[in-house]
Amino acid sequence: MFKSLFVFILVATTASTVCAQKLKKRTEAYGNFKEVYYIDKATKFRSGESFIVNKISKDTLAIGHYLNAARTGEWRFGDSKTGEAYMIFNYSNDSLIYLNKELVADSFLVRTGDNYELKEVDRPLLYIGAKNEIVRLIGKDLEISREIMDKGKAGFSLLEYFIDEQGNLSGPKLLNGFCNEMEQSINRNVSRLSGEFLPAIVDGNPVASTFFVRVNVGLNKELFSDGKTPPNVSSTENIPSYIFHIDVNYSIHTQIRKEYVGTKVVTTTDEMR
Numbered sequence: 001m002f003k004s005l006f007v008f009i010l011v012a013t014t015a016s017t018v019c020a021q022k023l024k025k026r027t028e029a030y031g032n033f034k035e036v037y038y039i040d041k042a043t044k045f046r047s048g049e050s051f052i053v054n055k056i057s058k059d060t061l062a063i064g065h066y067l068n069a070a071r072t073g074e075w076r077f078g079d080s081k082t083g084e085a086y087m088i089f090n091y092s093n094d095s096l097i098y099l100n101k102e103l104v105a106d107s108f109l110v111r112t113g114d115n116y117e118l119k120e121v122d123r124p125l126l127y128i129g130a131k132n133e134i135v136r137l138i139g140k141d142l143e144i145s146r147e148i149m150d151k152g153k154a155g156f157s158l159l160e161y162f163i164d165e166q167g168n169l170s171g172p173k174l175l176n177g178f179c180n181e182m183e184q185s186i187n188r189n190v191s192r193l194s195g196e197f198l199p200a201i202v203d204g205n206p207v208a209s210t211f212f213v214r215v216n217v218g219l220n221k222e223l224f225s226d227g228k229t230p231p232n233v234s235s236t237e238n239i240p241s242y243i244f245h246i247d248v249n250y251s252i253h254t255q256i257r258k259e260y261v262g263t264k265v266v267t268t269t270d271e272m273r
Contacts, residue, residue, distance in 0.1 A: 023048055030140065032056050033080075037066065045069040052130065059083025061130040064091075079103060079131040086131045096198060099123070103131055105241035108200050111208040123201040124241055125163055125209045127193065138189045138213055139246040143181040148217065149250055156216045157183050161190060165206040169194045178217065182248075186213055215246045 023038035037050035046066035053060050060083065064075030074097065077087040088098040101123075108124040109116045127134040155178040161171035172187050190213065199206040239245050 029055070031136070033061070033136070040068075043068065054080065054083065057081075057083055061133070075128075077128075077130045077133075080133060080136075081131075087126075087128070089128050096126075099126070107241070109210050109242045110200050110202055111210070116210045118242075119202060121200050121202050121207075122204065123198075125200045125211060126198040128196045128198060134193065135244050135246060137193060138186060138244055139215070139248070140189060141185065142189075142215065142246075142248055143185045144217060144248065144250060145179050145181045148179055152219050154216075154218045155179075156214055157186065159183065159186060159190075159213045160210055161213065162208065162210050163197050163199055164208045165199050167195075167197045167199045167206075169197060172213075175212075182215065182217070186215060210242065212243045213246075214243055215248060218247065218249045219251075 022041045024041055026037055026039055028035045032055050033052055034055050035050070035052045037046050038048040039045070040047040045068045047068065048065060049063075050066055051060055051063040059078060061078045061080055062075060064071055065073050071091040073092050074088055074090050076085070077089070078084060079086050079100075084100065084103070085098070086100050086103055087096070089096055104126070105124045106120055107118055108121045110119050110121065112119070129137075156176060157174075157178045158176040159172040159174055161169060161173075163169055169190070172190070174183065177183060200209040201207070
């Protein structure tokens with residue numbers, strides 16, 4: 001599997017790197033994923049080896065090196081579900097060394113004249129990272145307004161972004177507004193991905209393209225005893241490659257209290273979202 005091919009490289013090089021610099025190991029967990037990296041104690045920048053693993057399957061989804069907070073050299077990325085090799089990108093010379101074409105779409109929304117059309121492509125728009133990693137990054141720490149949760153509302157936000165022939169990001173164009181706070185956090189997360197896109201290729205030439213971010217917000221009616229369960233973020237399968245779709249569900253916590261008022265029992269219900 002993908003992780004087996006590179007774990008020896010990681011183990012063999014970590015010791016020498018840590019000895020050469022005064023590095024501090026950091027581990028961050030989010031959902032089913034865990035990221036391990038090192039911080040240079042002097043500069044406070046990321047330095048040395050870094051990798052991301054799926055905590056359930058144990059597959060390595062990304063592995064490479066940082067130098068002064070920037071990725072450098074070859075980075076290897078896998079499929080976030082199967083761990084299968086997906087992409088190898090060399091940050092030192094900005095070149096795509098390998099792409100598993102069986103894991104990417106053969107059509108995408110690309111610009112033709114003044115419009116964008118779904119056309120067959122040599123290569124679709126790509127985010128440099130693990131397969132489907134972009135969905136996780138866009139959906140990280142999305143904010144939902146208290147008003148929406150208090151009223152138990154459900155709806156969706158739809159934003160459109162554009163990538164030019166050089167891979168530059170622009171937008172968003174708001175196509176459907178639902179929650180201003182959430183749309184701001186979506187745009188903040190997408191903006192952080194600027195510089196990490198490879199343009200679509202048609203007939204051997206880079207072309208401008210567009211993609212959409214749709215976030216559905218729903219009310220999960222299951223009751224949780226602690227009342228502190230965070231929104232659940234998940235991605236829907238079998239959707240067009242140019243739509244990054246995220247489902248966010250929030251929950252209601254119901255607490256029933258009984259109080260004695262004189263000889264009567266008064267029941268009150270508190271809801272927490």
